[in-house]
Structures are given as structure tokens and as C-alpha cells.
Amino acid sequence: MTEYTEDYVRKEARTWLENNWDPNLDLFEWRNKLADSGWGLPNWPSNWYGRDLPVGLVPIVEEEFQRIGALPIPKSGIRMLAAATILNHGTEMHKEKFLRRIVTGEDVWCQLFSEPGSGSDLAGATTKAVMVGNKWVVNGQKVWTTSAHKAHWGLLLARTDMDATKHDGLSYFIIDMKQPGVETQPLKQMNGYASFNQVFLTDAEVLPDFQVSELGDGWKVATTTLMHERRAADSLRAWGQVPSSEGPIYDQERAEIETTMAPYKWYPQRAGRVDLIMQRAKETGAIKDPAVRQEIAKLMTLHKSAEWTARRARSAQEQGKPQGPEGSLGKLAASNVARAAAKVHTMISGAHSMLSGDDSPENGTVAEVLISFPASSIAGGTDEIQKNIISERVLDMPKETRFDAGKPFKDIPRNTIS
Amino acid sequence: MELAFSSEEIVFRDEIRAFIAEKLPESARKNGGRWPHWSKEDVVTWQRILNEKGWAVPHWPVEYGGTNWTAVQRYIFIEELLRTPTPEPLSFNVNMVGPVICTFGNDGQKKYFLPKLRNLDIWFCQGFSEPGAGSDLASLKTSAVKDGDEYVVNGQKIWTSQAHNADWIFALVRTNPNAAKPQMGISFLLIDMKSEGVTVRGIETIDESRHVNEVFFDNVRVPLSNIVGEENKGWDYAKFLLGNERTGIARVGLSRERLGRAKKLAAKLPSFNGPLADDPQFKRKCATVEMQLKSLEITIMRIIDRQRRRNDSTPDPATSMLKLRGAEIQQTTAELLADVAGPMVAPTGQIRAAYEGDFPAELEETLGIIPHYFNSRAATIYGGSNEIQRNIISKGILGL
Amino acid sequence: MRSNVISSLKVFWGFKMDFELSNEQQLLKDSVSRLIADNYDLQKRGAIIKSADGYSKTVWKQLADLGLLGLSFSSNYGGFDGGPVEQMIILEAFGTGLLIEPYLATIVLSGTAIQSAADENKKSELLSAISNGDHLMAFAHSERLSRYQLSQVETRAQLKNGNWILNGEKTTVLHGGIADTIIVTARTKGSDRSTDGISLFLVPAKTKGITINSYPTIDGMQAADIKLSNVSVPQNALLGECDKGFLIIENIEQHGIAAVAAESVGAMQCVLDMTVDYLKTRTQFGRPIGDFQVLQHRAADMYVAVEEARSIAIYAAMMTTEKDTEKRRHAMATTKAQIGISCREVGQGGVQLHGGIGITEEYAIGHYFKRLSMIERQFGDVEHHMTTLSMMDSPD
């Protein structure tokens, strides 16, 4: 293995960018260049669009992108979770078929996990997949499915065995969202967006090749997806920030964010928009209020600890340690930061924080923070669930009393709505 | 309390204040609650002064020495004592065993004990908790076996506050080990601490004192007549007692007194621009505590009032809220005081010896602060921990 | 043994955020941990507290022999050029054992003062003396009414006939009673709160005019109130530049913050471990109390608090060598604020989850709680540092 040093990587990245970056390129042409060179996702394997770079060095590359103004791969959205899952558990065919279009952003993905009767208790999913002839036929209902209405592919958790226990009867599939058996119905949120959906699966089909890992391995594979989702929580605030530079390639990316990436427009707000705090405090003069300053200091302290906790997690990852429950730590920290940031925004903007539209603070962004931050402690596993995970997996405390252990799934009491 | 007190109540309050100002002995005044525990002498002397005035047990039925005050008056009375501060009337006597004897005791017990409880001629302690039975009190093992006209008591109690000062102990003991439910085999027994076979061992605590104890019973013989109420019904009386304890434990006045002290001390210490007392953040903290105390105070009066109307000796689960918040705010104010003192909390009481009699009086003022803080950590543990109070609220009130 | 452990300590500490320990660091950690495990159960510690000196000379000697006292000093003065990581490892281990030896006073606070302000002669003399364990020092700065205001110095020093004459009173001087040399801060000009006009002096403890009242502190250590009446020291007792001591004092405090941050992480981890163990073994209502979800979640919150503290302690260790004073100031205030928050959450949580036994002297948890309560108030509490931060612009 090559011995990487900071300087070496910086120099290589800089040279490549100087030779290749051109704001007049077509967006997808540029992303294909990134895929071919491996500079888009340099910590990915070199045979799959990466450069085998240790994760700890990725920030160096990111700095070089920023320095020259080059557009990075949008590292956001379910598609990145799909990539992580496929890299871990997928077949060669899956990698061949899906990874490149994930890197270029041509395919949109969604995560078909939550159901009306199973949210926190994800393993209680009742959507069924049954082998009919040589195909899986899927029936059931999913909910809160972000981007389902835009998605080409879905990560599907479905029950394949009613006689097995709850966790053992699940399998994991990649489902084609553009087929007649898949019907999506948008749900409107309190912040005005409609980023998630109900998804009705009626005799939807999945080819056997599109099963991920073995039959009955669904829970194991879903856990990989979820750990990446939690781990990603600390970088949420970077998602969907629209670049402000002029030029066709930027226009193209802005257009993408408006359409396929629409949900990520408000994700930064749900993370609290810590980046706006100082600017807002200065603009409004709230910075002169000692009480506000004190709250800002608290928030920044929290933010700093969270940042360093994330760095430690990255360093652990760099040392080749598997994704572990420490992602729960980052996720909890992210919801604490979001909550505190919403509070400080309210202190700064007062009643104005409730306005939207032209006259409102930051064009309604502050108001959006206030009605979006609660999502942080729910999506991707609630705060309570993260604490359960820490207590069981890190502190090795007694497991919660389970009423479903060891029993076949069909004998377990379930929500009547499912 | 401007909001809630009528002019008659203000007059009443002033009467209490004047009485305290006139009668509080010098030694108690000097001690001023600086350390978390009052001396036995201070407690006894003060309670006798109150008893002489007829104020030792305002909330007892009039026939046993009560005053027939309204709930608000009773509240005003106790809060005035706490915010002065004076020693508190001994809770084991006046809030715990007293009301139990008034309600469930026989005539002989009433006649013998009640006057002595009021005047603190007998000092009681509470023998409930055991090493294996804390939150799960019903699992207690100390046994009382009938032998002729006596019970023979064997077992161990722990965390028994004041046992080293006590003349008697009221204990929960198991009289029927074979009852259908553990709660159904427990009796409420009064035991003379001078009985043969009773041993007390002090436990040192983090607040530099020794106020809790282990109490061992080794074949202690107790007359059958010392049982309160019926045999094996002790759990009901204990629940009644704990309900009363929870109401009395909020101690708003204590928190107010601490807040006042914190402000006074803050006026003498520097912050960034001028004294700490003028620091906006400090002022906000004080305002927050004052707001919390106000809400608690009004809630207490609502619940006391409701209890009167409920006319029911089973405890109101809402009293759990008082214990919960009262304890938390006591902790907040103890914390506030310790935060104001800051680095001045470092010395232990042994600093007095270091100065060899030359100890500067102004240092005395900050010495008890950290013991108060350490001691306050127990407030969410005893009398049913806050976790247990939340369990009671979620089951008893929210129906979960 | 000594050269063995230490010579290999000059390890790479680069940009990589390599938080995992190198083999050498692991070795260091193991040897400190072993030393503490062998010498520091609660009973032995209790006996040390009650002993006449209030610290163990044997343990101090062992620390010296292992090379731990001089670890972070420059090899020009007999040290081992250890970096912030090594310092963190040692202090974390001290936190685990609730060590009461005068490491903070002598090595961290006084050592920093000497390293940053003394001339070459004094450096080689004093640094090697304290590394050998032969010489103890204390840093006498705080005064009765200074609280956390570093520039509040009323003690005066005047130059008379070629000697400095010191007058004033210092309080809660950590290990002031056993120090051979005391570093005294005094005002050489300006008003009581001015940052300009403070100077530092090296004062032998036996100098005439010094009265020391030494007493145990709530966390089992020793502190002293020190009275100086016409204490006379030679002109060269001045440490650093006259009137310009404030920056040195601030630097000393910052090293103190990084040190107690690491120490507190060790102590907090112990509290968490003990608490989790207790939750698994204590039975009520017919099952381990760790079955109750509220207790699990509180333990999880404590875990989060410990990890946040650990992250920030690492950050602090990295920032002790930051050259930009504003950045360093900001980083240390951030650190101490977070440490204070975590100490409180973990200390209080540990006691609460233990129930009655948590407040006894006989059981370990209370002793950790007391040390954490002290650390909260050492070198400024949460509110103090939050206010400091709120008056600064974030340098990031």
C-alpha cells in the first residue's frame, strides 16, 4: 500500500484539478471525469471509482476542491447509503450496474424501510416478498419514504418468511421504482415541503438478482445502511448548500437541487444552520445582548465537541475499524446541536423568526429551521433509539425486555393499522 | 406570594416572623443553616419553643395539638421557618409517625406518644430501607416473630437518618413471610432504641458528616402492644406516611433561603464587569429559579387544598410532582450557591484547625456551602427517588 | 526501565488525528496504569490522605523513576520532549486513580511557569529538580476575592534596596503547604484589576515573613492559605519580565485546563464504568435495575458526556502548542466549558444511579464525584468560560 502523506495527496489532487477542472464543462461530463479519476470519492476502492485513500485524508482533497472552486460529488442522499450498502454486501453485478450512476448522480434512490406499523421497530416490517415463478412479488405499504416520487431505485426491506423470528424473516432488495406496481403518494410536512411519501407496493416485481446478500439477511444488511445513515448525521449541515458562483455548470447543479435533490434543500435547516448564527447575531445587533452571546457560546461549545467527536470517528474509520455504534453518538450530538441552534435563532430573530417570504430573516430560512429541526431527532432512528443502542451495544446493559424474541413473526402482536 | 396571599394571610405571616425574630435562640441564629445538619440541641430547643406556643404540629387534628390553620397558613408557617432559617420541626415525629399514630394508632399509643412527639421528648427515626430493599421497599426482610406477648425482631435497616440521636424507631417489619403478596405481610412497629440487641453504626457521607446509620436488630424483644394498627397492614400505613412525606419535602423556603444567600455572596465577588451579582447571566439564573419556585409554591397549595377535599387517606399521586420538583430545585439552588462560591468551596471544615483558633470569621460563611451541595444530591434519592416519583406519575396519573 | 519507556516516546504527532495510541504510547499507558492500580485503591488513597504530608513520597518517587515527572520537559533540561498526547495519557490515568500527588501544582502549573518564563540557569536547575522528584513547587495566585478573574491581584511587590518586598494573602494554593518553592504573583504596578503590572516571583517557602496554613480540600488534596508580610527576596527572584506576568499566568492556566480536562476524562470514564457495573448487579423489583430504560438512557447520556469530554480534551491537548494567543484562548475556554458540563452530568448521574450508597465515604463513587465537582471549579467554571467565549469572535 502506498504511504500517503498530507503533502503528497494535496499536491496530487491540486495538479489533477488544475489540469481537469473547467467550469464550462457539462455537469455530467465533469462527474464522469471524477468517477474515472477517482478524485470524486477518493476513499472508495480504486477499482470502483475511488483511490483507496484513507478517510482521514479526504478533507485535504475537499480543501483543494474548495480552493479552486471545483464542484464535488454531491455526497448526500439515500444514494450514498445505497453505495455504502452495495460496496459492503452487493454482488459484482450490483456494483457494475449501480455505482457509477450513483457517483454521477444520474440515478435517484430511496429507502423503503419505515412502515405505518414499524418505525423505530424497523424489524417489525410486514411488507411481504413472495417468490412467484422466477420473480419476487412484493405487496405492502411503506411510509416517510424520502424522494420516492423521484427515485429510480429503492432499498427495500421486506418479509420473506412469516415463520422465522422477526429479525430472521427479513430480506433486502433493490427495487425498480419506475414500474406499475409501485405507487407513490406525497405527504406534506409542516415546513411546507413534500419530500416524503407513502409508497404502495401492489404486486411489484423484483428479479432474484436484485436481492442483496442471502435470504433472511435483510436485517444485517439494513443495519449497515442505518449505521451509515447515523454516521452521516454529522455532515448533514453540508448537504444541499447551493453554490453561489456564476457559470453553466453551477446553473446545472442548482437546477438539480431544485428537482431531484429537492428534499436536501431543507436538510441544512433541520440541522440548525449553525453557520448563519454569527452573521444573524451581528446583523440584528443581538450580538450586543450578553444573554444571547452566552447562548451562542454554549452552542459553539457543543458544536466544537461534536466536531471533534466526528473527527475521532473518522479516525477510527481510517484505521479500518468497522462502522460501529459510535454513529449513534454523532447522531445524538447532531440533534442536540440542531435543538440548541433553533433556540439561539429564536433568541436572535425573536418574533421575526416566524416569518417566511421576502421580508423574513434570510428569506424564510430561519423560520424553516424552527419547523424543520424536530426532524433531526426522529429521522434515521430517534434519539431514544440511539440511546437504546448505546446502552445495549456500547455499555452492554441488559437488553430491553422483548415480547417478540424467539417467536415466529406471525405470532407476535402487531399494530392493527399494518 | 403577593399574588396568592390575602391581607389576613399577610398579617398572619408577619405574626410568625415576629415570633421567630423574638424567640429563635442565639445558637440557632448563629448556625443559620450554614451546614446541612442542625445540632440535636438546636432542633430540640426550637421544637419545644414552638410547642409551648402551640405551633409544633399545626397540621395535626386539633384534639392532638393541631392549630386548625388553613392549608395556606400552614404553608406560610413552614416556609417562614425554612427561609429564616430555623431548625425544621423533626419530620420523623411531626410529619411521619405522628400522623400515622393520629390516624391508625390506638388510644394508649395516642396518649403516650403524641404529647412526647410534639415536645420532642421522644426523638423518632425511620427504619424502612434495608440493604436489599431501597426503591423496592416491599422486599424488606427484617422479621418480627411472635413469642408470647412479644415480637422478636431480627434484621438490618440502613440509611437510617438520625438513628444515633433517636430514642425510638418506627420500623417496617415482616410479620407474615408467606403472604400472597410481599406487601401483605408487613407490619408497622415502634421499637425503643434502648432495647437490648439494637446496634447503631454510623455511615460517613460525602458532606463531611455522619447523619445516616445502619441499625441492626439481634433478637430484639418488642411488646405486641407496640404495633400500630393491624398486623400485616403496615404497607397501607407506610404508603400514607410516604404520601405525607412527599408533601412536606418540597421545602420551597429552604430553596429561597439559599437563593438569597447566593445573591448576597455574589455581591461581594467579582465577575468580568463589576460584581457577580450584576452579571446578566447570573441574574437570569436567579430569575429562572424564582420562576420555578413560584410555580412549585402555587402547585403545592393547589394540591394541599385538593387533598383536604379528597377526604381520602390514600396518597394523591400528584404529591409525587412536589417531591420531584422540590428536590430538583433544592439541588439547583445548592448548585447555584456552590457556583457562586466557586473556588472558595475547596477547603474542608478542617481548615479551622489549620488556623489554630485564629480562623477568620468571614471564611466560616462559605465553609458549609459545598457540604450543602453534596448533601443536596441525596434529595432526589431519599423519600422515593425521582425515578420512582416519575414512575408513580406515569402510572398513577397518566395511566401508562 | 526509565529510558526504555521514554526514549521511544518521541512519536509522530501529525495532522492525521491518529487518536489510536502507538505501541510506545500504549506502553506508557500500561505502565502508569499499573503503577496506579498497584498503589491506589480507595483504602490506600485514604491512608495517604490522612498521612502527615497528605501525599505519598513513595508514589512520587516512583513517578520520578519512571520518568513521568519530566516527561513533557525539553531534553535540554533533562526532560523527555513528550508531547501533548503523552501528557494526556498520564493525566487520564491519574484521573482513573484519583491521584492526589502534587503533579498539577509542581509539574503542570509551576513547570509551565518555569518553562515559559525562567532564564536558562533556573530552567536547568528547577526543571531537573522537580523531574527528579526532589523538589516540590506550588503556584500561588488566587486571592480571597479574585474568584476566576485572573487579573485580580492585590498582593504587592516593591523593589527596595535591590530586594523585592512582597505583601499580601493568597488562598487555596494547591499543595502550598508542602512546596519547597512557591511561585507568587504580585502587583508591581497598576490597579487591582489591571492586566498590566503583574509579576511572578520565585519564593522559597522557608523565607521569613511567610505564614502557611495548610488544610485538606474536599477532593482529598491539600491546599494552603499563604500570608506574606514583608517577605524579602533578591532581585533575581523575578520570573519573566517585570509587569508583564499576565500572559504567563494565562498560559499556566491554559496548561492547567488541558491537564484537568484529561484527568477528568479518566475520572469520568471510571464513574461511567462503575455505574454501568452497578446497574447490572444491583437488584430491585426482582431484576437488575439496569433493566429500567430510564436508567439505561441516563447511562447513555453519561456516556455521551464522557465522549464529548474526551473529544474536547484531545482538542485541548492539540491546542496547548497553538501559537496564536487568541485561538488558544478560545480553544481553552471552549474546553473548560465542555469539561465543566460533562463533569456535572457524569458526577451527578453516577451518584443518582447508585442511590443511597452513592453518597457515602465508604464507596468510591462519592470520591470521584467530589474530584469532578472540584475540577468544575478549577481554572474557571462553565459560566465563566461561556462569558469569556461570548466576548470573543470565534477564530474558526
Ligand SMILES: Cc1cc2nc3c(=O)[nH]c(=O)nc-3n(C[C@H](O)[C@H](O)[C@H](O)COP(=O)(O)OP(=O)(O)OC[C@H]3O[C@@H](n4cnc5c(N)ncnc54)[C@H](O)[C@@H]3O)c2cc1C
Ligand atoms: C424527515 C424524515 C425523513 C425520513 N425519511 C425516511 C426514508 O427515506 N425512508 C424510511 O424508511 N424512513 C424515513 N423516515 C422515517 C423514520 O425513520 C421514522 O420516522 C423513525 O424511524 C421513527 O419511526 P416512527 O415515526 O414510526 O415513530 P415510532 O417508532 O412510532 O416512535 C414514536 C416515539 O416512541 C419512541 N420509541 C419507539 N420505540 C422505542 C423504544 N424501544 N424505546 C424508547 N422509545 C421508543 C420514539 O423515539 C418516538 O419518540 C423519515 C423520517 C423523517 C422525520
Ligand SMILES: Cc1cc2nc3c(=O)[nH]c(=O)nc-3n(C[C@H](O)[C@H](O)[C@H](O)COP(=O)(O)OP(=O)(O)OC[C@H]3O[C@@H](n4cnc5c(N)ncnc54)[C@H](O)[C@@H]3O)c2cc1C
Ligand atoms: C441521605 C439519605 C437519608 C435517608 N434516610 C432514610 C431514613 O431515615 N430511613 C429510611 O428508611 N431510609 C432512608 N434513606 C433511604 C432512601 O429511602 C433510599 O436510599 C431510597 O429509597 C433508594 O434506595 P437505594 O438507596 O437502595 O437505591 P436503589 O433502590 O438501589 O436505587 C438505585 C437507582 O435505581 C433507581 N431505580 C430503582 N428502581 C427503579 C425503577 N423501578 N425504575 C426506575 N429507576 C429505579 C433509583 O432511582 C436509583 O437511581 C435515606 C437515603 C439517603 C440518601
